[in-house]
Amino acid sequence: MRYAEVGYNLEIDLATGNIERVETDPKMMELHLGGLGTSVKLHWDRVPPETKPFDDENLLIFSSGLFNATPAFSANRTVVTFVSPQSELLAYPMMGGFWSAELKHAGYDKVLLRNKSPKWVYIWINNDKVEIRDASHLVGRGALETQDLIRAELKQPNAQVAAIGLAGENRVFTASIEQSRSSASRLGGGAVMGDKKIKAIAVRGTKDINLYDGAEFMRLMGEVSDYITYRNTHPIPDVMTILSGIGSPQEMVHTDEQWHTENFMWGNARTRRRGFWTDQINESWSTTQTDSIKRLISCYNCPQHCGALINYPNVPRYMMKCFSKLTYAMAAYVDNLDFGFKIGHLAAEYGVDGFSTPQILAFGVELYENGILTDKDFAGCPKDNEGRFFWLLERVAKREGIGDVLANGTYWAAKEIGNGAEEFAHNNIKKHEQLPLKLGMLDPLYFLMYSTNEKISITQIEGNWPQAAFPEMDQRQRFVEDWPQVPNDNFKEYLLNWEPRGEKAIPYYPTPDIASEIVDWMEMLHNIDDALCICAGMGSFCLKPPYHIHNYPKLIAAATGLEMDEDILKKTVNRSRNLHRAFNNLRGMRRADEKPPEDHWKRRFPELEEELLTTYYQYKGWNYDGVPTRERLHELGLDYVAEELSKRGVLKDGQD
C-alpha cells in the first residue's frame, strides 16, 4: 500500500488523445518526496534543453504534493511546472484552492500533459473515468465563469476546475491558471496551457488517501493546531501588522496599507510616495475595502482568511487574494481603491498574473509618455489613468495592436520595440518582473535571495528571518526567546547581534558566511513546503510559522512510513533543488544571470556582492558559475546529473 501519495500519475498525450494511468516508482518519494521535487525529476528525465516553451515537447505538469488530502492544515497547493515562455527556465507557480486534494482523491498524484491538442478541449477527471472533451463553446470565456460553466455542464457541483481565460488562450506570457479563489500566476503557465489548447482541467475524486501512522499524524497535527491558535491570538510585537501573523499576508483582513503604499513604488516601479497615507485616504480606502468584501475565505483545510469574496457594485462577484487589490492601482497612479476592486475582476477573468501585468501596463504607459510608443500605438486609448489601464489590459489579453507586443512581458517587449525601450524594462531578474521595490542600502540577504532562487520571485524565497533589524536589544531578546523554528541557537545570536546601523548592520552584517546560512535555511523551508504542497504562509513565508524543520520530519515519517530526520529531509530537498538548478544550467543559466535590478538599491557594493555570491555558491556546493559541482552532485546521489552536465560541456574538467 502507498501512503500519503497515491502512487499513480495521469499521462495525457494531447495530440493522439491517449490517456494512461501510470504507476510511479515508490523510490521517487524517498528521493524527492513529491510536489515540486518529483515534478523536477520528470522534467529532467523527459525535457531536453533544446525544447522551447511552445514546442510540443514542453511538458506541462499539474502536481499535488505529499501532504495534499492528508489532515495537514494548509496543504492545498497545486504546483504547475513547465519551461516558461518568459524566462525560458523551469518555472513552478503554485495555486492554493481545492484542486490538488481532489486530484489525489480521484486517484492521481500528478497530471502530465504533452504535445498539443488540434482543437480546444477541457479535461474531465472523475475517478477512473478520464475524458478529453470539446471546449469550443468555452473559447473566449473568462477563467472564472468557465469554472462554473463546466461544473454546470457536468452536473458536478463538487468538481474542482482550473481554467485559463483569454490571456491564456492568446499565449500571453503572464497568463495565469485560475482556480477557485487562487491562481498559478507567475511565468506564463496559462500561456503554455493555452498553447496546448487546454481550456480547463476539471476533477472530482471520491477515493481514500492512506496514512502510515494516522494516529501519530493526528497527534502531531494537534500540536500544530494548538500553535496556529496561539499564533492567531499572539501576533508578533515590534514588526509591522502585515508581518505579525501567519498565513499569506492577510491583505483582505487588514485595511491599513500605509506600508505598501508608501514603501512600494508606484507606476512602472518608479515613484515612492511618502506621505500618501493620509487620514482621508485611510478612511476612504478602509470603507471601500470593508464594503467590497462579502466574506473572508480560505483554501482547502486552512483556518486562515487570506482571500475574500468580492462584491463590488456593478461588478460580477469574484475572489481576490494577497495584495492584488493594490498592484493595478499603484501601477496606474490611481488614488482610489475602487479601481483595484473593479479591474481585479477583469484581470481574474482574463487570467493574468497580478504582479507582472500591472507593471507591463505601466511600462507601456511610460514608453508612450517618453515618445517611444506613439499616438498610433495608443489610438483609441482613453486619457485618464483608469481608462488607460482598462484599455491596455484588454489589448494585452487579446493581443491586439501594441498589446500583442506588451503581452510578452517587459523584457521581450522592450527588445522588440527597441529605440531605447530596454532602459524602461528596469525591474527584471532573469527576464521576469519583480516586486516594485526600490530601496536605499544593499541588503546581503535579499541580494542572495533575489539573485539565486529558481522561483525568480522574492515572495517565494524570504520568510522566516525578519525583514529588518530590531532597533532595541530588548526587542531582539523578546523575539529570540520564543523562536523554536530556528535550526540551531546560532541563528538567535545572529539576530541579537544585528543592528539597524553601524558595523553590525547591512550591507556588511549579516556577513557573507552568516547570510549564506540564513538564506539556505529559508530556501530549504520553501523547498520542503513545495514538495509537500503546504502553503508557504504556514511554513516558509512568515515569521514563526506552525511548520518548521523540527516538526516536518516527524510529520513526514508518520504520513509515509519513510525513515526521516532533519538531516535526511534537508538532503532530500537539496537533491531536488540541485536537480532544478542543473536543469536550468543546461538551459544556459549562469552567474551572470543572477543579479537583482541595477536600481533595486541606491547604494550598491560590487565587490561585496561578488563576495556574497561566491560565498553562497560555495556554501551550496556550486562552482564559480553557479553550477552544482561533481562532488555536490555525488553527495546527493545525482551522478547521472554530473554526467549529463559534463557531456554537454556545462561542467568542465578541472574547473570544479
Place this chain on the structure above:
Amino acid sequence: MAKTKKIKRIKIDADRCNGCRGCEIACSAYHSEPRFSSINPAKSRIQVITHRLRNIWLPVFAGEYAPAECMGRDVYTIDGTEYDECAFCRAACPSRDLFKDPDSGLPLKCDMCEGEDEPWCVKWCLNDVLTFEEVEVPVEDDEPEALGEVELGLEALANKHGLNKVMETLARMQVAKKA
C-alpha cells in the same frame, strides 16, 4: 417528574465558515478503519455545501436515512442568497449522492463521534463555526430508539433489495464463514 434524555448538539454558525472543509477531513479520518488510517471527504458525515460566488458555505450533518425522495422540494432565499433545493436537508436519500459511502452506496449518519469528548469536526474547526453542547430534553415514553449504524445500513439494503434477500444473503455469508 418528566423523563429526560441527553441530546448532543452541534451549533453551526455558518457566517463564520471560511469554506476550508477541514471538518470533512477530520470526520472521514476519525471514521476510517483503523481510526485515522485514511481520509476521504466523500465519506464524511458533514459536508460543506458550497457555491463560492453565491456566498454559500453551509456545513450540513448527515441525518436519518430516507428510503424515498421527497414529494416536494424547497428553495430558500436568505439575505439575498438563493440556496439550491435540498441544500439544508440532512437525509441520505435516493435523489442525491450526498451522505452515501462512495464505494458501497450505503447511507452515512453523524454519530457525534461517540465516545469522544467532542466530535472531530468541532475539534478541527479553528474558526468556531461548530460548537458542541449537550442538553437535557424531555422525552416521550413511546419514543422509538434511534437506529445505530449497522441497523441503518441493513435498513437501506432491505429497502433496496427486499428484506428476504438481505436475510438470505446474511445466512449464506454465515454458512460460508463457518465453512
